[in-house]
Amino acid sequence: MIKLRSLSSRLIAYWIAGLFFVLVLAPVPAIVTVSTILAGYRHIPPLSGWTTKRSREIVLRSLHIDASGRKSIEPTDELRQYRMRNPEFRFTVIDAETNSIVSGSSTELGSYFGRMTVFDDIYFGFHLSDDTNKRSYGYLVSEETPNGRLHVATYGSYFQWEDVVFQMIHIDRNRDFFYFVALSIAMAVVAAVVIRRGLAPLHALATRIAAIDLNTIDQHFSAAGQPTETLPFIEAVNKAFERVNEGVARERRFAANSAHELRTPLTILRSRVETLDESVVKHELDRDVRRMQTIVEQLLVLAQMKERNYSESQPIDLNRLVLAIVTDYAPIAIDNRKNIEFDTPPHSIMAREHEWAVECILTNLIENAIRAEPVGGTVVVRLEKDATIDVVDHGGGVAPADRDMVFEPFWRREEMSPGSGLGLSIVKELVQLSGGRIYIADTPGGGATFRVIFAAE
Known part of the structure; x- marks a missing residue:
């Protein structure tokens, strides 16, 4: 039956x-x-x-x-x-x-x-x-x-x-x-039309519930216009979302507080590393501390993005911002016997974003690209007129089967791969919170191209 x-x-x-x-x-x-x-x-x-x-x-x-x-x-x-x-x-x-x-x-x-x-x-x-x-x-x-x-x-x-x-x-x-x-x-037929019209408010409510994610979980659903039989269901859904929202808020506060507490000891640790005599060990310690600082700063940025209303974002000049970040990473690329190139249109490209969020996104992508680029190669950062930014390396690339997994927390291609596996996960969350998109494409001749699409002003 x-x-x-x-x-x-x-x-x-x-x-x-x-x-x-x-x-x-x-x-x-x-x-x-x-x-x-x-x-x-x-x-x-x-x-x-x-x-x-x-x-x-x-x-x-x-x-x-x-x-x-x-x-x-x-x-x-x-x-x-x-x-x-x-x-x-x-x-x-x-x-x-x-x-x-x-x-x-x-x-x-x-x-x-x-x-x-x-x-x-x-x-x-x-x-x-x-x-x-x-x-x-x-x-x-x-x-x-x-x-x-x-x-x-x-x-x-x-x-x-x-x-x-x-x-x-x-x-x-x-x-x-x-x-x-x-x-x-x-x-x-008449009954079918009448019943479906009568259940239209319920279908509309289901559509709203289906669109909820962790960033919109604080919504409350009104029982106005809903069938009487569905009122217990609506009340139960509202209470369930309230409990989940409270739990998510606690986790976010914990993550933000933890990241904030880690900033001071990491700063002290880095200053002490800088006082050491020049050696291979000092260079490796400085690199590891800098990577930890980057992750902590990214976690703080992500927590701020989730706590603040994104409508507070302001128009920013992507040419100026990307050039500044590329300039900051040029010495790091040279120290690693690699090059970095910035390709941009002659006119300004404006986007409505949080400047510190864009900095966090590009810093992570460029650092990963420099790490993947072969010795003597050139990392290319390309800004398009539609507020699209490509970060191009010529390393081993990312297999199509792994392109969704690389954005998962703690995922690494191999157990011995450097890094914590958090950077790209944070990048994806920041891009999504900003209303943008990120995906991976093949670099012609070999390598990976990370493309970030922001909303042009």
């Missing part, structure tokens, strides 16, 4: 089932029909039209025509079984061409209708006056058949559930039944 998971589908299905029962299975009030069946009456006058139609079809399928064209009724197994189940069943078939009773018909009914001469377009119900069963009904029908026009009278048919199946199969041959089905479909 198919389970309906959609509330709309379930309501529509129940509506259709109800209409089908009322309009098709219960032409008379359902309580009368059901009570009659339960009372043990096999013959139900309101359904006799269905019963006699099926019995008439069974009789016509027993019609036989010999080589001379003479018609006769030769009972089939179907007709014999039907008569066994309906002991009072009688029928008469009259050939309209000769106005004669077809051989094999009931002589009793034939005596009633054999003297009739006008049958065209006749259809009526009757009850035999000498029949003591007052609930017995019959129908005389004049219809066109593949064997010519025939007048068929049937009498004494009892209702059977097979009559309902027959009626459903032959809906195209029963105008009233067709009207019932057509009306059911029309009303079901």
Whole structure:
């Protein structure tokens, strides 16, 4: 059995089932029909039209025509079984061409209708006056058949559930039944439209809930305009988001406080490293401390971005800002026997961003590019007129399968790879908070190109 998971589908299905029962299975009030069946009456006058139609079809399928064209009724197994189940069943078939009773018909009914001469377009119900069963009904029908026009009278048919199946199969041959089905479909369509319109506020609420992420989790959903049945659900969702928001706020405060507390000891540590004599160990310590400071500063920037309203951002000159960052990293690149190049349009490129967020993003990307660039190579930082910045290296590149993973926290290609695995994760969060996009492409000739797209002013 198919389970309906959609509330709309379930309501529509129940509506259709109800209409089908009322309009098709219960032409008379359902309580009368059901009570009659339960009372043990096999013959139900309101359904006799269905019963006699099926019995008439069974009789016509027993019609036989010999080589001379003479018609006769030769009972089939179907007709014999039907008569066994309906002991009072009688029928008469009259050939309209000769106005004669077809051989094999009931002589009793034939005596009633054999003297009739006008049958065209006749259809009526009757009850035999000498029949003591007052609930017995019959129908005389004049219809066109593949064997010519025939007048068929049937009498004494009892209702059977097979009559309902027959009626459903032959809906195209029963105008009233067709009207019932057509009306059911029309009303079901109306019900579908009404139900979907009625549930529109719920769908709108679901769309709003689906759009929530960690940056918009402080929203509260109003119950105004929502169905009464959904109010407990809305209240539960609001309380759940409140609990999650409180937890996220605690985690953010903890991260910001931790980063802030680490700034002072790292500054002291770096000043002490600088007092050491020049050596390979000093150079490595200075590099590691600088990397830790960078991560701490990035965490602080990220915490500030999440706590502040991003609408406070101001237009910034990307040419000036990127040039300053590239200039700062030129000595580091030279110390590592590498080069760095800045490619920019001649005019200013403006973007509405937080300057310290852009600094954090580019600092991380450029530092990674210098680390990946081969000795003697050149890192290229390219600023496009649509506020797009490319940071290009010519190192080993990033495999397509890893391009989503590199932005995950603590992910590193190899266990022995340098770094904490936090830098690119922080970069991606900052880019998303600024409303921008970041992705990785191949550098022609080998390497990786990190492309950041900001919103141009």
